Amino acid sequence: MDNYAVDKELLMEESLEKIMELLVEKQYFLARDELLKYNAVDIADLLQEIIDDSGIQMAVIMFRLLPKDTSVEVFAELPSDDQVNIVNEITDKEIAFIMDEMDFDDKIDILEELPANVVDKILDQTPKSERKQINMFLNYPEDSAGSLMTPEYISLQKKWTVRQALEHIKKENMEAETVYTCYVKDTGRKLIGIVSLAKLVISDDDTRIMDIMVTDYIYETVNTDQEDVADDFKKYGYLALPVVDKEHRLVGIITFDDVMDVMEDEATEDIERMNGVIDFEDSDKGYLDISVWQHAKNRLPWLIILMIAYIFTGRIITSFETSLSKVIELVAYMPMLMGTGGNCGSQAATLIIRGLATDEVDTGDALKVLWKEIRIGAIIGVVLSILNYGRIWFIDGVHNPGIAMTVCASMLFIVIIAKVIGSMIPLIVEKIHLDPALIANPAISSVSDAVALSIYFAMAMTFLPI
């Protein structure tokens, strides 16, 4: 067992209780000392608990008592809602201090979330050159490489020696993740090469940068979609990637830690889309922070589309109504056949959509996939048909071979066809350059429902005297 993690969780719970007691007794300094046992990420977690429990005012009191540099780090780790709440409670001077100390990319993230009047107030207190840069960064499209990058990077001259480079790095005194890759630019600010800090450290002091820099590096452009950026990080395993503009001038870098968040957000988006939820606000807000109205709005489109699709399913049943009323027992097996078809389809669709997302499958594999799913469907269909025959005969006690044959033959064909539909639709959607995750399992289910009913009724007419 991971005793460390368990211990730490217990420890933090105890600390939280202690802090809550101290806050009730107005022992703010003792409460602060308890908080300071932890690192910034954990303090941010504890502060959120304080907000939930004792309200924002109490949290702001604690926040103000933190050492200045810790408070900046903690602020950067808070969710944006809590950041806005804190900004509303503290003075302009305090806001200016926090903003000034914060890493550039965190600053941009926060400014994107704050209300316009607060942003204006902050920008008023920012030096003009930085204000220009902030405005440029705020203008990159959301979800683009530009919105992920930071302009804080180490830039070197190609004629420098390793010694000069290391001295330069020492002087810049930057934080860890932005310092491990250094960038070499020509006089026109064009990126011409990269050198890792590891390479600098293991090279001789008098080596020229131009002799150790890598020139066939991977890079991104400002408008690249963040999903493609994340794919490059996964593929090449780099710590940071440079971002260039149209003239190949270096405008910023993206570090791996920002990409981890992107990967999580993109996985969430895919999972939600596949299950019929579309986040119209495209927000990073959690479930609890999204309003009831927004939740309803995100979920209604697919439900309405499906309702329309079910008009056709209804028509199929209506056209078969007279026969159905003659052998009313058939109705009892409809939910199972439709449900199994829908599940078979969404199993196949899930595997293909995920395969496309992780580049294990591509549209060129369509025939291979088709043949595979037909065989998988046949195996599953035969197994389920045999089980069903037993169920109908022994459990339901329906000793009517016509009905049993109708259900079992339907089951076999429904499973195979649902597998084919579920696997082919995502490939078709990918082929026409749309996001396969947008297909959504509900759509696969409704198509396979209609197919399932048609097959069922066709089998009924084959095996039953109707």
Next chain:
Amino acid sequence: MDNYAVDKELLMEESLEKIMELLVEKQYFLARDELLKYNAVDIADLLQEIIDDSGIQMAVIMFRLLPKDTSVEVFAELPSDDQVNIVNEITDKEIAFIMDEMDFDDKIDILEELPANVVDKILDQTPKSERKQINMFLNYPEDSAGSLMTPEYISLQKKWTVRQALEHIKKENMEAETVYTCYVKDTGRKLIGIVSLAKLVISDDDTRIMDIMVTDYIYETVNTDQEDVADDFKKYGYLALPVVDKEHRLVGIITFDDVMDVMEDEATEDIERMNGVIDFEDSDKGYLDISVWQHAKNRLPWLIILMIAYIFTGRIITSFETSLSKVIELVAYMPMLMGTGGNCGSQAATLIIRGLATDEVDTGDALKVLWKEIRIGAIIGVVLSILNYGRIWFIDGVHNPGIAMTVCASMLFIVIIAKVIGSMIPLIVEKIHLDPALIANPAISSVSDAVALSIYFAMAMTFLPI
């Protein structure tokens, strides 16, 4: 647009065509030169295309023509199936060379996939001390921190100066991602602190390591689940985390690039589970590499469980058969009501399961979630009911207020109850410490199907003379 990515893709396609032509003309050296325009990751991609197109023999010819060090890098980037294929085609001496040059963690990954006789052959040619270490690493449970880590890290003495440390690092000459964090151990090999390379570079040469090392670092234990490791990386944003044994001795480190793969695998596993696919082999194999039988085996369990669940749905319908045959029009709306209920349930379940996975929701929020879903369900239910009334009256032309009321009232209740079921089941499963993703949307659908039918028939008895 991301012209770079597009350009690069085109460029690689052109190169591939050129290589294929050169291979046909047996111009192997020219083909190799074309390959060498790319980095190891891309060469591995191209080599896979060659395997698909011209077979493994041709790929091995190209592989052998690569410069030795490149061939090792390329080998490490190939999927395990292709690695095994290549190992089967090359000499023991070549295998030994590749294994010897490879990073330790890549070596372990490959040994885990190779057939036992090949592994034995490789281990025979490995020095005894390393063989012992390899065997230790091969024994860590799959999916544990131990199986992710590498024993290649920089270890420093606390009494050293920064100058001594940097000289030591220079001598070790290790690859990039393992060098950025250095580890300080006491005489008993216990981990006592960490220092980042960035800190070393910006510190004065005569500073003692003990004065700049961080002692409240985050660490993992060998048996920690890889998912928890990934969570810590996401939470704290570090490049590497140390792994210790029970005695707090440093046994290895995990670097961020290995964790990115874990994040992707875990997301895939969650997505598959939620849609009723269980990967029994727990393999990292892609869709196309899994056999038809294995695919069938992975998908059958949920389908069989659901078939059993649908026995109850069948019973509900059977008990209502006589009434149903009197108002046979009711059957036409069954698929829509069940389908909408299932989709509403899985929308809610998806959001809650994902919220739990990303720590945005926890079991303590159950009441908040319940109240939220009831309100969301009411809004959606009212909208869909009104639309349905219109559909029944104007599109279907069923001018029977009893049927219209039955369908619309059912819709409202089904949506609300499906939302409640879909959101509460994952929270209950989490509460009893199981993986909520295991619930699977198919299960939610089958429960909501049974509920939907019960509500529908209850409404029919209320609004219709049956």
